[in-house]
Amino acid sequence: MSTDTRGRTVSAVLSRERLGIVAVDIVAVAGLVTYGYLHHSEDPLANPLGALEPITPFLIGWTITALLAGLYAKETYADPTRAVRYTALAWIAGANLGLIIRSSPLFEGGGAFPFNLVITGFGLVVLVLWRTAVAVALR
Template sequence: MATSVASFIDRRIDSGALPLAVGDLVALSAILTVGVVMHNGVDYLATFTVAWLLTLVPFLIGWAIAGPLIGAYSAGAAESAKAAIPLAVRGWIPAAIIGLGLRWTPLFEGGVALVFAAITLVTGALALGVWRWLYFKIVG
């Protein structure tokens, strides 16, 4: 059992994809922060830092779970934008659903409106796709 779990994880996570992982976290945090600023203003980030960070946490938890399971950090993802972008978008869909689900619970404030869910799905996928496209344009 432990061998099959280790084998599954080994196929899903490759050390060559570490730059993608760092960039993904930055891209998702940035796009979610833009949303916070659009609704609350820039001063909110300094005045209500914990609330701002708690807005990011459910989605970053979702990404930490779904991204690797989908293969967003597999060896194939680290090879080309053609592989990396679809894996990120496919990973973001369940990640966003997990994040929205967490926001629906009493653990996190904010709730879940249909418009918010749609915007989160689209902007998160775009942020990941654009970041990964830029990465492979720069790195090659």
């Protein structure tokens, strides 16, 4: 097994790289939904558990579609063209899955039509820009 100059295995470095991408993905999706939560005069600090409710369906949707699309494979996240295409497709599918979950009896909120456009559009911009930056940085 090859090692870098500090004696770490390459697979360990790649694992940390991948975990960092997963962490920022989670922060990006949660931040996007939290921004909307704040925009509608809700205070996530006053009701932290209540703030998790609108975030959860979208994190579930994103996680499922990102894994199915292979977004955490090095050949996907390190290639700008693939990163843009796969991220866009995964987010559109993930946002729709999140909207379906959010509209279920398990969650409060529903999915009014303008909200569908806003969450899908802004999520697309945030995630595609973030994933493009990663891919360009790793080139």
